[in-house]
Amino acid sequence: MKANAGPGRSIAVPPALRRALPGLLAVMFLAALDQTIMAAALPAVAGDLGGLDRMSAIITGYLVAATAAMPLAGKLGDAYGRKRVLQAALVVFLAGAVLCPLARSIPELIAFRAIQGIGGGGLMIGVQAVIGELVSPRERGRFLAVVGSAYIAAAVAGPLAGGAAVDLLSWRWIFYAYLPLGLAALLLVSLTLHLPAAPRGRNIDFLGAALLTLAIVAFVLLCSTGSYRGPAWLAPVLAVLAAAGTAGWLASSRRAADPIVPLVLFRERGFAIPVAISALVGFTMFGAVSYLPAFLQVGMGMSATVSGSLLLVLMLAVLLAVVVSGLLITRTGRYKIFPIAGTLVAAGGMLVFAGVRPGNSLARVLLSVALIGLGLGLVMQVMVLVVQNTVPRADLGAATSTVTFLRQIGAAVGVAILGTLITLRFNAALPDAVAAGLGGRLDSVTPELLAQLPAPDRAAVAAAFADAVPPLFGYTGAILAVAFVLALLLPERRLRTTAYAEVPPPEGAADA
Numbered sequence: 001m002k003a004n005a006g007p008g009r010s011i012a013v014p015p016a017l018r019r020a021l022p023g024l025l026a027v028m029f030l031a032a033l034d035q036t037i038m039a040a041a042l043p044a045v046a047g048d049l050g051g052l053d054r055m056s057a058i059i060t061g062y063l064v065a066a067t068a069a070m071p072l073a074g075k076l077g078d079a080y081g082r083k084r085v086l087q088a089a090l091v092v093f094l095a096g097a098v099l100c101p102l103a104r105s106i107p108e109l110i111a112f113r114a115i116q117g118i119g120g121g122g123l124m125i126g127v128q129a130v131i132g133e134l135v136s137p138r139e140r141g142r143f144l145a146v147v148g149s150a151y152i153a154a155a156v157a158g159p160l161a162g163g164a165a166v167d168l169l170s171w172r173w174i175f176y177a178y179l180p181l182g183l184a185a186l187l188l189v190s191l192t193l194h195l196p197a198a199p200r201g202r203n204i205d206f207l208g209a210a211l212l213t214l215a216i217v218a219f220v221l222l223c224s225t226g227s228y229r230g231p232a233w234l235a236p237v238l239a240v241l242a243a244a245g246t247a248g249w250l251a252s253s254r255r256a257a258d259p260i261v262p263l264v265l266f267r268e269r270g271f272a273i274p275v276a277i278s279a280l281v282g283f284t285m286f287g288a289v290s291y292l293p294a295f296l297q298v299g300m301g302m303s304a305t306v307s308g309s310l311l312l313v314l315m316l317a318v319l320l321a322v323v324v325s326g327l328l329i330t331r332t333g334r335y336k337i338f339p340i341a342g343t344l345v346a347a348g349g350m351l352v353f354a355g356v357r358p359g360n361s362l363a364r365v366l367l368s369v370a371l372i373g374l375g376l377g378l379v380m381q382v383m384v385l386v387v388q389n390t391v392p393r394a395d396l397g398a399a400t401s402t403v404t405f406l407r408q409i410g411a412a413v414g415v416a417i418l419g420t421l422i423t424l425r426f427n428a429a430l431p432d433a434v435a436a437g438l439g440g441r442l443d444s445v446t447p448e449l450l451a452q453l454p455a456p457d458r459a460a461v462a463a464a465f466a467d468a469v470p471p472l473f474g475y476t477g478a479i480l481a482v483a484f485v486l487a488l489l490l491p492e493r494r495l496r497t498t499a500y501a502e503v504p505p506p507e508g509a510a511d512a
Contacts, residue, residue: 017134017135019192019193019194020130020134020189020192020193020194021192022188022192023185023188023189023190023191023192023193024127024130024131024189024193026181026184026185026188026189027086027090027123027126027127027185027189028127028154029154029181029185030090030093030123030178030181030182030185031120031123031124031127032154032158033154033157033158033178033181034093034116034120034178037157037158037161037162037174037177038162038174041162041163041165041166041171041174042058042059042290042293042294043293043294043297043298044166044171045058045109045171046058046106049103049104049105049106049109058106058109058110058113059286059290059415059419061109061110061111061113061114061117062113062114062116062117062120063117063220063286063408063411063412063415064114064117064216064217064220064221064412065113065114065115065116065117065118065120065121066117066118066120066121066124066408067121067216067220067405067408067409067411067412068118068121068212068213068216068217069089069117069118069119069120069121069122070121070122070124070125070401070404070405070408071209071212071260071261071398071401071402071405072204072209072213072260073085073089073121073122073125073126073397073401074125074129074397074398074399074400074401074402074405075204075205075209075258075260075261075397075398075401076204076397077125077126077129077397078394078395078396078397078398079204079258081195082126082129082130082133082195082397083130083189083193083194083195085122085125085126086122086123086126086127086130086189086193087186087189087190088122089118089119089120089121089122089123089126090119090123090182090185090186090189091119091186092115092116092118092119092122093116093118093119093120093122093123093178093182094119094178094179094182094183094186095115095116095119096112096113096114096115096116096117096118096119097116097175097178097179097182098175098179099112099115099116100112100113100116100172100175101172101173101175101176121408124404125397125400125401125404125405128384128400128404129396129397129400129401130193130195131143132384132388132396132400133195133396134195136495136496137385137388137389137495137496138329138330138333138495138496139330140326140329140330140385142326142327142330143326154315158311158312158315160309160312161174161177162174163303163306163307163309167303203256203257203258204258204260205252205253205256205258205259205260207252207256208249208252208253208256208259208260208261209260211245211246211248211249211252212245212249212260212261213245214241214242214244214245214248215241215242215244215245215246215248215249216245216409216412218238218239218241218242218245219238219242219246219409219413220409220412220413220416221238221416222235222238222239222242223412223413223416223417223420250263260398261398261401261402261405262395262398265391265395265398265399265402268390268391269489269490269491270386270387270389270390270490270491270493271387271390271391271399271402271403273486273487273489273490273491274382274383274384274386274387274403274490275383275387275402275403275406276406276486277339277343277379277383277483277486277487277490278380278383278403278404278406278407278410279406279407279409279410280410280479280480280482280483280486281343281346281376281379281380281383281407281410281480281483282406282407282408282409282410282411282414283410283411283413283414283476283479284346284350284376284410284414284476284477284479284480284483285372285376285380285411285414286410286411286412286414286415289311289314289372290415290418291418291419291422291469291472292307292310292311292314292369293307293310293311294465294469295465295466295469295470296310296365298461298462298465298466299358299462299463299465299466299469300358300365300462300466301358301462310365310366310369313366313369313370313373314369314370314372314373315373316373317369317370317371317372317373317374317377318373318374318376318377318380319377320373320374320377321342321373321374321375321376321377321378322377322378322380322381325338325377325378325381325382326381329382329385329495333494333495334492335382335385335386335492335495336487336490336492338378338379338382339378339379339382339383339483339487339490340484340487340488341375341378342374342375342376342377342378342379342382342487343375343379343480343481343483343484343487344375344484345371345374345375345378346371346372346374346375346376346379346477346480347375347477347478347480347481347484348371348375348477349367349368349369349370349371349372349373349374349375350368350372350473350474350476350477350480351473351474351477352364352367352368352371353365353368353369353372353470353473354470354471354472354473354474354477355470356368356470357466357470358462358463358466368473375480379483379487380407383403383407384400384403384404385495386490387399387400387402387403388400389493389495389496390493414476418472418476421472422468422469422472425467425468425469425471425472426464426465426468429463429464429465429467429468430460430461430464431460431464434457434460434461
């Protein structure tokens, strides 16, 4: 690969990357599809299985599992080879996809999505770590312009396919599509991906991994308790478990020779600041956007297909910003301006959406969604780039997993907190007479149920939901203001022009 290819010159792709590219594209497409195809189907899933108030749990179940799996997946890749971890993640992901269509209740679906989430977490970390191994930070922008096609395809296919499956078939058909795609990705990765050997003699801190997992699960579930009618003792117990898991993980990390997340990395501003920004971006992006389809369908009366099309606008805006900023970073070697501009643009989009009401034109929704997508696209991948440019090769997987892992922590917390607030605001805004008439169906409000209600009740439910959601986007805009301040403090350093795969492996390394 040419270190400083100038503008207008072709991308010099190393042979190892050229061979692995089809498999990596397939995995990227699968991981991106899983993040877009379910969003438009969530109201139908919750309505079919009887749990609108637990819709956030369907999202958080997957996110918690994916987030908990990330640190271990990153460290296992550092120690035993990234290819093996990526293959294992694909197998687990497909196992969850086989089980999800069999769910007959919300708890079953949450459990099966959690299995899929464990694999999904490994996919996200595995692909990003492999890219960090094969491509230098300076050339990453050009590479994003090539592989962005996988995300564009998923952005186009996901929302439309999810909405069409709900409108024409059933949400269960969504998971059947994963099987041929996943098997093809597994075959391609197995045959074409070849990486430098991994060093021998590294001991995984499994105790630290278990304690960190306990802290993650307990903390995110604690954030979700406000939307459930659970026992009074549940929240205090989860708080104790989260605190104990965090304290135990910190103690284990200080003693372990090779901790699951090296705490020493947080002393480096080029690592700590991107990690913090990623957590805030995760909160805003997944927390707010996860409820956008439900608002459009229940609050504004749109079909699943139309609401999926608006998610497509969001994803295309994200991808446009990622590709353009990546090319500019490769050309100039400068990256700090993009997270600064991105946090401002995304915050503006959140504030525009905060004022959306059912009577507003679709143009206002499109504007807000496009601004949110453009802003977030200018931030997300730059944070991964900065971290991978900062850390040594031995910590590449752990560092990549940490920035993505904390973004997912923010996402899971955002979904849980906003889900709680939406449920509370919806119940408070709904007239008592309408709520009493709905009875047990209040937890299963879907467009289909709304169509069966008398016109006054239908209007009251739609108005209550429409009033509950948009103002919360304004709150997330304030969170992005904090991310903007952190972006101003981000150090800007020279981007490395050599890929780790171009460096000879250490002596005594194990086969990757």
